Amino acid sequence: MKAIIYRDNGAPDVLRFVDRDLPEPGPGEVRVRVAVSGVNPTDWQARSGAGHPKHFSEVTPHLDGAGTIDAVGEGVDRSRVGQRVWLFMAAAGRPTGTAAEFTVVPAGQAVPLPDEAGFDVGASLGVPALTAHRALTVAEDGPRRLRPGALDGKVVLAAGGAGAVGHAVIQLARWAGATVISTISSPEKARLATAAGAHHVIDYREGDPAADIRKIAPDGVDIVAEVALGANLALDLAVLRTRGTISTYANDGGTPVELDVLQNMVLNARFQFLILYLAGPEARAAAAQDVAAAVRDGALPVGEEHGLPLIRFPLDRTADAHRAVENHVVGKVLVDVTV
Incomplete structure (x- = not known):
């Protein structure tokens, strides 16, 4: 699979576009084919090392994203395969975030995304929506x-x-x-x-x-x-x-x-x-449930006509996506992973 990685903290130039093996979900995990990855300030801060210590020799960045579950680990209902989901905190405490064609996350961090909500909506939730909640x-x-x-x-x-x-x-x-x-x-x-x-x-x-x-x-x-x-x-x-x-x-x-x-x-x-x-798992879980309800009600649309312009980059230009966020571009920066 194609993925973005970095091995050392630094400027956006440390990001590399590479091939990696397809990850396998462990117990309680799901594997998601990522369609769109969302970029937040905390992603470039982690990459640069600003207040975010690096715990792994190699990191695939990005906490948020959206896509489709294509495999599940032991203990996860197999009916979730094929389910459209939005992801949050994918790279928190883990080396593999959403800046890749596939990522693996705990099943609870893959939240069902209604058919009427596009992957752009899903990738724009995560950190911003849960923080707002x-x-x-x-x-x-x-x-x-x-x-x-x-x-x-x-x-x-x-x-x-x-x-x-x-x-x-x-x-x-x-x-x-x-x-x-x-x-x-x-x-x-x-x-x-x-x-x-x-x-x-x-x-x-x-x-x-x-x-x-x-x-x-x-x-x-x-x-x-x-x-x-x-x-x-x-x-x-x-x-x-x-x-x-x-x-x-x-x-x-x-x-x-x-x-x-x-x-x-x-x-x-x-x-x-x-x-x-550091809000605690109970607060995050409650926020994810409430945000999911708001999405089902159509209350969290994105796009310029809804007050949040979308700025898009392909996966191999993730470094440019980071630069845009660092330069305080107005809107939501997205990386198109599956084209």
Whole structure:
């Protein structure tokens, strides 16, 4: 089979397009013929070695993808052969991710994909959708699971709604019944956040964004899903309701975070720092179930018309796909594996 591998950490040039033996699924595992592989920031960070120690002599990257089960290991229902699936955390703690024609994963990390949902949708779920679910289910006064109506009466602020996680936050929050506000930095990103389903978009670089958000949510925002905590903290606290939650999954820009303790005490603010790999298996399993339900409801479409442009590369140009993600391209970067 064709696969992408790297043996040493470094720039995208360390990625190699090679032939490898077809992997065999072990007990409790499935083998998937990968159609589309999704690329996330954590994939290039792992490749570069930035905060991700390398545990294997050779690695096939990428956590997310979608394809069809073509073999199962001992203990897995053989009726799953031929099932269309989306994959998450394929390369987490394992040397073989989805940047290959075939990959092997634990059966629970291959989630059924409805026939009406394309492989592009499946490959765009994984890290972004599960992170978004986590961000929306950690509030003190909020639900632990998502479904239609679970966030009725809540106001969610999706920072950076044109990004992959922000896009999923908008879609999941709207599916669950929240009023969704997104902060953006340009008319083009406003268009994308609106296409994703945001009820309101606010340009945080113009006018008085805190006052604009307070006009929409006079009592404050219940949940902030934050991508740049250091840069946006003052705005977040200005619009957060008492006992509100700031769920932060990144600190884009690297601005240091300084907290006014008294201000946060008066607000009874909750900060939840998120990293999917350490969220725990129960939280990840619940998120996968809820995301799968949202997909069945047609709530997580992708493509420019749905607020998430798709940027595609063939498997042998995976290095270029990594460069695109590193350069903060707007949209979801996909690698077409099966052509």
